[in-house]
Amino acid sequence: MSYTLHAHAHSCCEIRGKRHSLLCDPWLLGSAYWRSWWNFPPQESLESLLSIWSQLDTLYVYITHLHWDHFHGPTLKRLIKQLDNIHFLLPLTPERRLSNDLRQIIKSIPLTELSHARFYYLAPSFRVLSFQSGPFFADSALFVDAGGSKILNANDSKFGRMAFRDLLRKTGSPMYALRSHSSANYRACKKNLDGSPYLYPADKSGAVYSSEFFEFCSQAGASYAVPFASNICYLHRETFEHNSLLNSSDVAVEYCSNTFQNKSTSPLLLLPGESISLISHQICKSAWRRNLLSRDRVQVLSEYAQSKSSCLNKQYIIEDKAVPNLRAIKSYLSSVIKYCPFPIRLYLRRHVYIHIKSERVSLFVYLDFLSKSLRFLDVCPTFSGSDVCFVIHPFVINDVCRSSHFNSLGVSKRLSVLARQGNNRDAVFNYLCNTYEAEGILDPSVLISLRFWVVWMRRLPEVFDMLFLVLRSVALSAIRRFK
Known part of the structure; x- marks a missing residue:
């Protein structure tokens, strides 16, 4: 044929x-x-x-x-x-x-x-x-x-x-x-x-x-x-x-x-x-x-x-009226914080902010991974060199949190990320959200499921690739410290 x-x-x-x-x-x-x-x-x-x-x-x-x-x-x-x-x-x-x-x-x-x-x-x-x-x-x-x-x-x-x-x-x-x-x-x-x-x-x-x-x-x-x-x-x-x-x-x-x-x-x-x-x-x-x-x-x-x-103008009208859905935002981000494993909590600590911003709205969300809590701030905080801040339109963050789809946010480019160059906490937070949404590898209930182990046994070459990358990263870090 x-x-x-x-x-x-x-x-x-x-x-x-x-x-x-x-x-x-x-x-x-x-x-x-x-x-x-x-x-x-x-x-x-x-x-x-x-x-x-x-x-x-x-x-x-x-x-x-x-x-x-x-x-x-x-x-x-x-x-x-x-x-x-x-x-x-x-x-x-x-x-x-x-x-x-x-x-x-x-x-x-x-x-x-x-x-x-x-x-x-x-x-x-x-x-x-x-x-x-x-x-x-x-x-x-x-x-x-x-x-x-x-x-x-x-x-x-x-x-x-x-x-x-x-x-x-x-x-x-x-x-x-x-x-x-x-x-x-x-x-x-x-x-x-x-x-x-x-x-x-x-x-x-x-x-x-x-x-x-x-x-x-x-x-x-x-x-x-x-x-x-x-x-x-x-x-x-x-x-x-x-x-x-x-x-x-x-x-x-x-x-x-x-x-x-x-x-x-x-x-x-x-x-x-x-x-x-x-x-x-x-x-x-x-x-x-x-x-x-x-x-x-x-x-x-x-x-x-x-x-x-015509389609875009209708969208702009809808977005211009949007205000933060505090309940949805708090529910989603609180769940991400509680899901976060202890080593990642130590890394992110109190360094992640989200700025919900439009012409009519300016609201900051302060994520405290150490105390497993978050706060809404009306005033812009003073950032340190370890901080990262995601700047997102209220219409977009509302939909992200309602649909549990942070994984689509970065792809869309409908955001700005403020961070000192070389600070990777934004990437770690992004991967954390992606894994939480997918019910992925950081979820203890997934780790004990038969499906998880059967699939990863078939993907063993990829596991070896990841182990090689980790070992290579550790070795390079050790070499830099030695120098």
């Missing part, structure tokens, strides 16, 4: 056969992260895709991880409402947050959780392997063997050396490797405690992101390296400035083509709305390709923002 690879949106791809298809991370409606993220180039028409998918025997839908640009609730609800042939696939992670959240949406629709590093047949010549990464809450890659054509959708996953070797031993080298190639964190939002920019950039450059993308694909032995899962832009007034940091797929392909002379791996541009035959390797190009490549990017983005102005 012949298959085609389709790129539909930012991190949404499809491997399509005549009677069945596999759809990954469908975000095909509107925006994500409180109107911050938008598909760019714009996603394909969902209506036209629904008409195609409705004729299939089965549409398999795989979700890699919990972030809203991959687990997009509005799109999933639309698919469920209009299609009766869906079968959902998830990685069988140590924590249950991903499966619990999805089950709340899909109810009785079939759902299969895929064990780590094991092949599953979806059809006689169509099999998939889910491969997890990440100790705090799991991300995953998906390896697809479609009629002998092999595709690795690495997405946002990052692998250590031993885990990567384990993956390739089980799968072999792919024909196509798809991977992200731009910033999806809050490092660009970090500033000094007085609000001034850092002397040295906190985030990596576009060239570094492009190099990491290509080197991963090359090490995987892929014939084609496809920049993927970074096809977005920022249209919200609070985050529009971050468009200057985007490393778009066409820029990544141009950089890799000019920089790397690896003849066995070729960078390949596949934009949303385009597809490629897995037999002939011919690309069906979209009209957006010429628009994207031949015009000034700032002008294109400005026009895109203008086309969404």
